Amino acid sequence: MIPLEYFLILSSVLFVIGIVGVLTKKNAILVLISIELMLNAANINFVAFAAYNNDPTGYVFALFSIGIAAAEVAVGLAILLNLNRLKDTVHVDDLNTMRW
Amino acid sequence: MQIYELAWIIPLLPLVAFLIVGFLGGKMKDKGGMIALAGVGGAMVLSLLVAYQALTAGFDGGAHYFEQSMAWVSVGGYDLQLGIYIDTVTALMLIVVSFVASLVVIYSVGYMHDQGERRRRYFTEICLFVGVMLGLVLANNFLQLFIFWELVGLCSYLLIGFWFERPSAASAAKKAFLVTRVGDVMFMVGLIVLLTTFKTLNFHTLFDPAVIGGADQGMLALGLFFMFGGSIGKSAQFPLHDWLPDAMEGPTTVSALIHAATMVKAGVYLVARMFPLLIFVPDVGLFIAIIGGVTALMAATMALNSPLIKRVLAYSTISQLGYMFLSLGTGAYLFGIGLKDGNEALMAAGSIAFAAGLFHLMNHAFFKALLFLSAGAVIHYVHTEELRLMGGLRKHMKVTSTVMLIGSLSIAGIPILSGFWSKDEILASVFEAGSDHWVFLLLWLMGVITAFLTAFYMFRMWFMTFAGEEGEATKHATHTKGEHVGAHGDEHGHEAEVHEHHEAPWVMLGPLVVLAILAIGSGLVVFIGEGFSGTIFFDVKEAFSLDKILGDWLTYLSVLVAIAGIALAYFTFYKKKVDAGAIANKPSVRPLYNMLLKRYGFTKGYDYIGEKVVYGFSLAVDWFDRKIIDGIVNLISRGLVGGGKAMRKMQTGLVQSYSAIIIGGIVVLIVLLYVLGYVLGVI
Numbered sequence: 001m002i003p004l005e006y007f008l009i010l011s012s013v014l015f016v017i018g019i020v021g022v023l024t025k026k027n028a029i030l031v032l033i034s035i036e037l038m039l040n041a042a043n044i045n046f047v048a049f050a051a052y053n054n055d056p057t058g059y060v061f062a063l064f065s066i067g068i069a070a071a072e073v074a075v076g077l078a079i080l081l082n083l084n085r086l087k088d089t090v091h092v093d094d095l096n097t098m099r100w
Numbered sequence: 101m102q103i104y105e106l107a108w109i110i111p112l113l114p115l116v117a118f119l120i121v122g123f124l125g126g127k128m129k130d131k132g133g134m135i136a137l138a139g140v141g142g143a144m145v146l147s148l149l150v151a152y153q154a155l156t157a158g159f160d161g162g163a164h165y166f167e168q169s170m171a172w173v174s175v176g177g178y179d180l181q182l183g184i185y186i187d188t189v190t191a192l193m194l195i196v197v198s199f200v201a202s203l204v205v206i207y208s209v210g211y212m213h214d215q216g217e218r219r220r221r222y223f224t225e226i227c228l229f230v231g232v233m234l235g236l237v238l239a240n241n242f243l244q245l246f247i248f249w250e251l252v253g254l255c256s257y258l259l260i261g262f263w264f265e266r267p268s269a270a271s272a273a274k275k276a277f278l279v280t281r282v283g284d285v286m287f288m289v290g291l292i293v294l295l296t297t298f299k300t301l302n303f304h305t306l307f308d309p310a311v312i313g314g315a316d317q318g319m320l321a322l323g324l325f326f327m328f329g330g331s332i333g334k335s336a337q338f339p340l341h342d343w344l345p346d347a348m349e350g351p352t353t354v355s356a357l358i359h360a361a362t363m364v365k366a367g368v369y370l371v372a373r374m375f376p377l378l379i380f381v382p383d384v385g386l387f388i389a390i391i392g393g394v395t396a397l398m399a400a401t402m403a404l405n406s407p408l409i410k411r412v413l414a415y416s417t418i419s420q421l422g423y424m425f426l427s428l429g430t431g432a433y434l435f436g437i438g439l440k441d442g443n444e445a446l447m448a449a450g451s452i453a454f455a456a457g458l459f460h461l462m463n464h465a466f467f468k469a470l471l472f473l474s475a476g477a478v479i480h481y482v483h484t485e486e487l488r489l490m491g492g493l494r495k496h497m498k499v500t501s502t503v504m505l506i507g508s509l510s511i512a513g514i515p516i517l518s519g520f521w522s523k524d525e526i527l528a529s530v531f532e533a534g535s536d537h538w539v540f541l542l543l544w545l546m547g548v549i550t551a552f553l554t555a556f557y558m559f560r561m562w563f564m565t566f567a568g569e570e571g572e573a574t575k576h577a578t579h580t581k582g583e584h585v586g587a588h589g590d591e592h593g594h595e596a597e598v599h600e601h602h603e604a605p606w607v608m609l610g611p612l613v614v615l616a617i618l619a620i621g622s623g624l625v626v627f628i629g630e631g632f633s634g635t636i637f638f639d640v641k642e643a644f645s646l647d648k649i650l651g652d653w654l655t656y657l658s659v660l661v662a663i664a665g666i667a668l669a670y671f672t673f674y675k676k677k678v679d680a681g682a683i684a685n686k687p688s689v690r691p692l693y694n695m696l697l698k699r700y701g702f703t704k705g706y707d708y709i710g711e712k713v714v715y716g717f718s719l720a721v722d723w724f725d726r727k728i729i730d731g732i733v734n735l736i737s738r739g740l741v742g743g744g745k746a747m748r749k750m751q752t753g754l755v756q757s758y759s760a761i762i763i764g765g766i767v768v769l770i771v772l773l774y775v776l777g778y779v780l781g782v783i
Contacts, residue, residue, distance in 0.1 A: 023760050031756075092756055099753025 007048035015041035028083070028090040032076050039069045103153050104166040106146060107184050110194065111238060113143040114201075114231035122224040131219035133209045136227050140205045143234060144198035154191035164188075167304055169240050179300050185240035189372050192458055193237040193365070196465040200361035201230040203611035207473050208353045210607035211480060222262065222351070229255035233362040237369065242291055242301040242327075245373070249287070249334070249366060253280050256363045260350040269349035279343040279706070283333015287370075290326030293319055307376040321381040324374055328388055335367025335421045338395040342702045344418055345402075348410040348485075352476030355410060359417040360469035368424045368461050375454060378432035379439055385432030386539065389530070392425025393543035398700065400553035404560075405684065405696050408485040409475050412561045413468070416511065419550060420464050426543060427457030427526040430533045437536060446536070453529035459626065460522035466622050467510040467519055470615035474504040477604040477612065478565060482573040487561065492570030496578055499609050501566040503616040508562045510619040512555035513662040518623030520659070521649075523551060525626075528654050551658055555665025563673035 014037055021034025043062045050058025084090050117132075117139025125132030159166050169183025205226060212219050232255060236248035254277075261273025295301055297319040298311065305311055312320065331337070336344035344364065348355055358364060371378070371388060378385050396419045403415030435450025437443070477500045482490055494501045510517040513524065527547050534541035570578075649655050671677040684693045698704065750761070777783040 019763060023756055023763070092754065095755070096753030098755065098758070099751055 004048060004052050007044055011041040011044040011048070013041075014038070014044070026091050026093055028080050028092050028095070029077075031092060032073060032080070036069060036073065039065055102160070102166075103149050104159075104186055105168065107150050107166075107186055107238060108168065110143045110146050110150070110198070111231050111235035113146070114139040114227045114234065118224055118227035118231055121220060121227055125220035125223060126217070128220075130209070131217070132223040133205075133212075133219065136223040137202070137205050137209065139227055140198070140202050140230050143230065144202040147194040147198035147234070150186065151191035151195045154186055154188060159187075165304065167240055169302070177299055178295065179302070180243055181241055181302055182244055183240035184238040185303050186238070189369075189458065190237055192462060193369055194234070196365070196462050197230070197233050197237060197361045200465050200469045200615075201226075201233075201357060203469065203614060204353050204357045204361070204473070205230075207356075207476070207608050207611045208351075210605045211353050211476055212351065218262075222259075225255055225258045225262075226354075226357070229259065229357065229362055233366065236366055240303055242294065242303075242306075242373075245370070246287060246291060249330070249370075250284065252363055252366055253277060253284065253334075256280075256347070256358055259354040259358075260347045262350050262354065266349065272343075272346040272349035276343040276347050279340050280333040283330045283340055283367075286326045286333070287330025290323045290328075290330065293323035293326060297323060303373070309376075312377060312380050317380065320377065321384055324377055324381055324384045325387070327374060328371065328384065328391075331367035331370050331425070332391065333367070334370070335364045335425070336418050337367070337391050337422065337425060338398055339702070341395060341399065341418050342699060342706060345406075345411050345414045345699070348408070348414055352410065352472055352479060355414070356469045356472035356476065359413070359472060360465040364417060364421055365461060365465065368421060368428070368457070371425065371428045372454070372458060372461075375428065375432060379436040379450070382433045382436030382440075385429045385434075385436055386537065387429070389426050389429030389433060389533075389543055390539065392422045392427070392429055393530075393546045394422070395419070396422030396426060396550045397546040397553075400550045400557065402696050402699055403557040404553060405693055406557075407487055407697075409478065409487055409490070409561060409565060410472070410485055412487075412557055413471050413475060416471075416554065416558065417464075417468055419554060420460070420468070420511070423523065423526050423547065423550070424457045424460050424464070426530060426547060427453050427460060430526075430530050430540060430543075431455075431457060433540075434529075434533050434536065449529065449532055452525070453533070456522055456525035456529055459623075460519075460526060463510070463518040463522045463619075463622050466615055466618040467507045470503060470507040470612060470619050471511070473608070473612055473615065474500050474507065477608055478504075480604055480608070482571075482577045484573040486573070487564040489571045489573035490565045491568045492566070492574050494566040496574070497566070497604075500604065500612065503612045504566070505562060506616045507619050508558040512558050512666060513551055513658055514666075515659055516623075517620055518618070520662075521623035521626055524649065524655055524658050527551070527658055528649075528652060531654055548658065548661055552661045552665045555662040556669050559666045559669030560673050563669060567674050 018034045018036075018038030018041060021037065022031050025031050025034060043065055046058040046062040046065070048058075050056060050062075080090055083095065087094065089095070114136075117135050120139075121128075121132030121135050125135065128135070154166075158164075165185060165187040167183060167185050169181040169185075171179075172182045173180040205223075208222070208226065212222050215222065229252070232248045232251035236245055236252060239245040239248060257273050257277040260276050261269050263269045264273070291301065294306070297315050298306060300306070333340045336342075344359075347358060350358075378388075399415045399418035399422060403412050403419065406412045406415060431450045431453030433450070434453060435447050438446025438448075438450055477497065478490065478493065479485055481497060481500075482493070484490070506517070510519040513520045527544060530540050530544040530547055534544055668678075672680050683689055695701070750757075752758075774783070
């Protein structure tokens, strides 16, 4: 059996790549993709621990989070499409409307 | 109903008059003079009734006082009250204050006649002055006394600065206010010490020997010491005496009131009030006696060559007040020593000394009011205060010169006149105390020298004013009086009719005559009943006796000294056998002469202290305030503003910077938890 550490290292690497992507990418679509990477890193952990502990709860959680990720991307893309239509850009640097 | 229960009305009457004159006086024809007289006179009538009852019938149930009070503030275990307290000392003060004040107000109606609109201000302030002084006398606790004490200070400030457009009057008022304030701060410190020691300031609790005995004697001594500081300021004793000569800038009637009945007598009254406490700390009594003795002598020397008539009287007041403090201090010391050793004779001697001090207070009030009001009449006539310019006034002012002669003889201590009895009694008491402490012998000697100087300078003043050749001012006044009156004939209609050599009107002379009678006779009250030993709070009593006074060589010594002083003045300033000017101009005497004129440099000294020490200190405090205190405040505000600015910069509105902060925060948290776990040994 492959040791648990390998999975954890893989997921950590993916997670950090995701964080860096979220923080550095200018394009909002790439930010969304990076978020997916982070979610998947979490999913890998769930699946790895479930297999390791012989506990199916982890698989179920992984399914849930895939579902949530799908929904989130649908919503996120919809927002981005609207933003693009309004502001004619998807660059996060140009989108500072959260400032009051 | 007892008359005592009405005593609270006494200070109220002048205060009501104060309000009426203050608000409506301008519309009245005499600018409120009659209302003022009604208020003060009413207070006098009631005061005399109360005092008569207190001095003859005594108080109910064998008590030595009458008290009426209501709770004012009760907080944190401290119990403060408002009320009135009447005992024999109060009764004496009531007589003195209300009676002299009434005469001064009557006199003022004439004296201030030409002041026009300003009379309203004058009568308003006089009413307030008398009212608060009576309130001070009637207070039943030290805090209430202190409140009125401060009000008396305010009134003196207002009245000394009555002619505020003169720079000298304005600065004299300021000086009086500030110098007495030094004493008042000490008084306040003393009050706080007493309040923390006893938890109350009510007289009847404080004067209970059991309460005093149970208290911390060190704290008691400290409190009394500081409270006496208040007396030093108010009564113009060394070293805070210098404001009183300057206070002559006010109207002469105000000087009379301040010197005879109100302001400076408050300090003596305070010491008399503290007496039941003072006897538990004889050392403070000794201190008071020393201050009194030193002041008496020093002020008398300064009066020797003073060129202004009112200045001479001012110095003489300081000197006489010194006598009172000397006497009260000696009394407290003797009584205290006697109390410690259980020596009845010493306690009796202490009581006598105490009584002598109060006795002198009363006599002084009468003859000093007389002297000041006479001086006022003189100034009214010649329009100057310079003694050199007067002279020869006796012919023109018969009544005034006579009553002033009576006053001068009285203060000089010539027998039968009032000043003799009290001054002699004081000197005898101090001499007697000499057998217990050598300092008193020294003080006695100073007292005798002071008596000599007093006789000398008073008669120097009298001869220079009334005797000899007519001075410039006298000639001018007698020569131009007719024209002067004619020119203002329409203003003072009745004056136009009188002939030109006219002294003060009878509204001014009347009070003088009454005071002259008192200056002659008030000393004889010692032979009525228990004499002045009746004013003492304690059971130990010993009446003054004529045999004792006549049988004592000290009596003859003080009479001799007084006559010698008068004789010296007579030969110097009347017969001109001695050339005073030549003596003063001798190179060996000149520096001394100048030193006395400059009041031993006290005026300069105050300025020096004010300029160098106080101003320097103030600069340091100012620096501390601006740099340190304000600096701290500014630092806090600057920090908050800076923090706000930084927070605003963080508010970018960019999702990525927010998430960077969140992630950074999480990382920091994880690291912290890791370190914490490591330190605690969990990991």
